[in-house]
Amino acid sequence: MQLTKKKYLLTDAEREVMEYIWTSEEPLSGNDILAKPSFKEWSSGYLHNVLRSMLKKKVIQVDGLVQSNTQYARTFVPALTREEYAAQMAMSVGGVVNQKSIAKVAMAMAKEAGSEDLIRKLESLIEESK
16 A cells, blocks of 8 residues: 555644544444543534544444434444554655665564564664665
8 A cells, every 4th residue: 555644644633533433342322422521621523523534534444334323323443553644654754665665664673672583683684675
């Protein structure tokens, strides 16, 4: 999948909603999201604008409908995992364009996590690609 920075970069509000959707084990409606204390101050209109933008960026998708009082509301699930989003950001923002640069980004992440075994495996991959 080819990505562009503008298309997939989430705003702060989108990232906040995305974090909640990633941690939920069930599809969430707008009302479910607004019921969470950290979203209590948001208006319904604002949240719907955020969700519409996230749908356009294809980071969430509609899972189905639930009845909410006398109306029906869409439910949302992630269209990609947290790791897939991080990879997309590394690819689009960081200029990662080939196997060697992907291995170097993975190496930097392994060093940050302190994973010595993974670091050795990645070093050998980088050496093989020279």
